[in-house]
Amino acid sequence: MSQHSASGAGALxxxxxxxxxxxxxxxxxxxxxxxxxxxxIKVESSDGDVxxxxxxxxxxxxxSGKFLHLNRGKRSIVLDLKKAEGREAVMxxxxxxxxxxxxxxxxxxxxxxxxxxNVSRVNPRLVYCAMVGFGPGPYRxxxxxxxxxxxxTGVAALSEMAxxxxxxxxxxVADRTVGLMALNAVLMALLQRERTGAGQQIEVPMFxxxxxxxxxxxxxxxxxxxxxxxxxxxxLIDPEAKPVKTxxxxxxxxxxxDAQAFALMRVMGRPEMQTDPRFSTKQARAAHSREYFSIRAxxxxxxxxxxxxxxxxxxxxxxxxxxxxxxxVVDPHIQAAGVLRAAEHPTEGRMWDLSDxxxxxxxxxxxxxxxxxxxxxxxxxxxEAGYTxxxxxxxxxxxxxxxxx
Numbered sequence: 001m002s003q004h005s006a007s008g009a010g011a012l013x014x015x016x017x018x019x020x021x022x023x024x025x026x027x028x029x030x031x032x033x034x035x036x037x038x039x040x041i042k043v044e045s046s047d048g049d050v051x052x053x054x055x056x057x058x059x060x061x062x063x064s065g066k067f068l069h070l071n072r073g074k075r076s077i078v079l080d081l082k083k084a085e086g087r088e089a090v091m092x093x094x095x096x097x098x099x100x101x102x103x104x105x106x107x108x109x110x111x112x113x114x115x116x117x118n119v120s121r122v123n124p125r126l127v128y129c130a131m132v133g134f135g136p137g138p139y140r141x142x143x144x145x146x147x148x149x150x151x152x153t154g155v156a157a158l159s160e161m162a163x164x165x166x167x168x169x170x171x172x173v174a175d176r177t178v179g180l181m182a183l184n185a186v187l188m189a190l191l192q193r194e195r196t197g198a199g200q201q202i203e204v205p206m207f208x209x210x211x212x213x214x215x216x217x218x219x220x221x222x223x224x225x226x227x228x229x230x231x232x233x234x235x236l237i238d239p240e241a242k243p244v245k246t247x248x249x250x251x252x253x254x255x256x257x258d259a260q261a262f263a264l265m266r267v268m269g270r271p272e273m274q275t276d277p278r279f280s281t282k283q284a285r286a287a288h289s290r291e292y293f294s295i296r297a298x299x300x301x302x303x304x305x306x307x308x309x310x311x312x313x314x315x316x317x318x319x320x321x322x323x324x325x326x327x328x329v330v331d332p333h334i335q336a337a338g339v340l341r342a343a344e345h346p347t348e349g350r351m352w353d354l355s356d357x358x359x360x361x362x363x364x365x366x367x368x369x370x371x372x373x374x375x376x377x378x379x380x381x382x383x384e385a386g387y388t389x390x391x392x393x394x395x396x397x398x399x400x401x402x403x404x405x
Contacts, residue, residue, distance in 0.1 A: 010037020028179035034073030078375035078402025135205035240293030250322035268299040
């Protein structure tokens with residue numbers, strides 16, 4: 001266990017995570033671990049995590065806003081894993097770690113000698129988590145990014161069913177979802193290790209996991225054999241299943257229960273819909289969602305957003321204002337909850353950090369480091385692994401250890 005975490009602070013204090021991931025899927029999982037007290041060592045190439053460079057402008061090159069949000073609380077070391085000395089350094093870090101996160105393609109992992117059978121010999125208690133694009137099968141060693149997975153698992157097709165044009169969700173939804181799945185698996189494996197004393201290998205494939213999620217939502221009547229309907233939840237793929245236009249803007253509302261739907265019918269001035277066989281039950285509304293949404297759209301366009309919000313609140317109908325990205329950051333609830341907090345980054349200056357809104361009564365206070373500059377903690381990390389100052393200097397001179405930027 002790491003001695004570098006804040007003493008006793010956070011559920012994962014004392015857990016060291018060796019993070020060989022980049023982009024979003026792995027860094028998102030390890031960020032949450034760092035937020036909860038884990039000592040996360042981020043191993044980067046000399047070019048650095050790609051998200052340093054492709055996620056918007058920053059005062060210092062290579063320190064994009066998305067990188068800062070995904071990598072706070074971590075320490076960075078740059079190692080050349082193509083050189084034997086770099087791989088040896090990683091193995092020495094493996095020996096001191098509780099968790100290894102990796103998201104390289106399987107063949108690359110094997111070439112670097114980082115397969116589970118190699119690292120488990122060094123540390124049998126290690127929880128080894130590989131996040132891969134694809135599990136065993138014909139796609140096994142092909143590259144995968146979020147958009148590839150969205151397109152391959154039908155997420156983009158859902159947009160085509162609703163709007164006539166395939167479209168990726170403009171949010172890295174597959175990476176973040178699978179990152180949470182990997183985090184769950186790691187935490188379960190750490191709990192199991194407490195009982196058995198042994199680590200284990202975890203593989204979390206993006207394609208299969210996202211396909212299962214999409215199908216659990218949209219297999220619909222095709223769940224049954226023979227199928228009772230084509231796949232696709234009609235309520236979700238209807239073109240009108242979107243923020244509803246009002247007289248002066250948009251509003252977001254949902255009515256799932258009979259009580260909510262009937263209240264909306266009354267508020268809209270359409271009480272006769274309650275006895276219309278197309279709308280009088282949950283099942284009927286689901287089967288006739290297009291007609292239901294069409295009437296809703298016609299009626300909602302007759303009043304302003306503020307008028308509707310007042311009426312819907314009084315009737316206890318789930319609704320809230322429609323936010324843009326600009327209005328979201330000044331939303332009164334977001335501000336009251338402290339989701340955005342002012343911070344001072346050592347190299348980037350004033351910035352908005354994002355708090356973790358999840359409450360845990362015994363969470364403890366975790367003193368978070370700001371997201372690291374590239375290779376910022378290399379010498380410090382190697383010293384903890386037992387390297388002498390002379391050895392560290394030699395690794396730096398040979399290019400195995402990257403110098404901080």
